[in-house]
Amino acid sequence: MIKYPMVDLPGQYKKIKPEVDAAMAEVIASASFIKGPAVKVFQRHLEEYLGVKHVIPCGNGTDALQLALMVLDLKPGDEVITTSFTFIATAEVIALLHLKPVLVDVLPDTYNIDPEAVEKAIGPHTKAIIPVHLFGQTADMHAILEIAKKHHLYVIEDTAQAIGADFTCYESGKTRKAGTLGDMGCTSFFPSKNLGAFGDGGAVFTDNDSLAEKLQMLANHGMKVRYYHDYVGINSRLDSLQAAILDVKLKHLDEYAAARQKAAAFYDMAFADCEKIKTPRTADFTTHVYHQYTVVLKDVDRTGLMKHLAGKGIASAVYYPVPLHLQKAYRDVRYAEGDFPVTEMLSHSVLSLPMHTELTETIQQEIVDAVLEFVKK
Ligand SMILES: *Cc1c(COP(=O)(O)O)cnc(C)c1O
Secondary structure, rough: OEEEOOHHHHHHHHHHHHHHHHHHHHHHHOOOOOOOOOHHHHHHHHHHHHHHOOOEEEEEEEHHHHHHHHHOOOOOOEEEEEOOOOOOOHHHHHHHHEEEEEOOOEEEOOOOOHHHHHHHHOOEEEEEEOEEHHHHHHOOOHHHHHHHHHHHEEEEEOEEEEEEEEOOOOOOOOOEEEEOOOEEEEOOOOHHHOOOOOOOOEEEEEEOHHHHHHHHHOOOOEEEOOOOOOOOOOOOOOOHHHHHHHHHHHHHHHHHHHHHHHHHHHHHHHOOOOOOOOOOOOOOOOOOOOOOOOEEEEOOOOHHHHHHHHHHOOOOOOOOOEEEEEEEOOOOOOOOOOOHHHHHHHHEEEEEEEOHHHHHHHHHHHHHHHHHHHHOO
């Protein structure tokens, strides 16, 4: 029996139940389930929160990434650079659109895409870069945007795990929200994400008016005027119930991030003296919203530790056990085992501990004690 799961969504819901239930009841009474006013309201509030001109809601985070690539009118075989250490969706949409995923390694401290590796991977067919803001902190967007500018490439940020994180440009000193720095940002409202719905949802962000107009059409069968189709699109929408729930939770997003940061600081302190556990580092240009709290284990039997924790009712998880270049569906003559040493090292040694908005110090102390009991054996 798992006593302490990775996330505690029922506990989070309990605290906002009256607000959420009222918002849902309103949508149900209106029966305006698709493209209703609740979607517009949430869209506007999210635009304000992010400081971005356009939010285009859609069905899920994977669709958001697919729409962002579709809008660029790339040709089959065009190359898109992304990281080898991410959730599969990032590379999946590239492959689905008959584009070529070009993978690069990550940095050992932040687990985020290595800008130098990005620059080395650029060739005549490169059209776009998809940095992933993994686990809740942004990739080095200053370096990536500079590379993109120099080589005339599009930048699509995968901010499914980092909504609400602040990136500060170290030259201008200006701070902006993750997902609003590149040409487009893509996020997911999957229930366990930092801003999670009660089902699926996603969105694309952009400051570009013409991209926004076309994205909206692509997500709606390629039409603006009903039954007149200008593009081959898809059907991908955020429904009104999810939008109403998300609008309530958006008001709590900063407070949720603060709760996650507090929990992360507790883990950091508790593991500070243990040289077998490397706690996550935050780069100096970003805040960390801790979608995951992920440590790197040194000389620890990871499977044994996970079993030990499970025996005490404590969940733990490995994000991600298999790098993209070693996934069966993505095997490619260009890549072999050993090509991305940091990614491969991480996939063998990372472990994510319970991280959510409802953790207490008592719960965390129990988790920490259980981890240290095994590690120090
Ligand atoms: C969750 C996630 C996605 C996909 O989002 P869905 O809503 O599940 O489709 C894409 N990229 C990353 C990094 C994610 O964590």
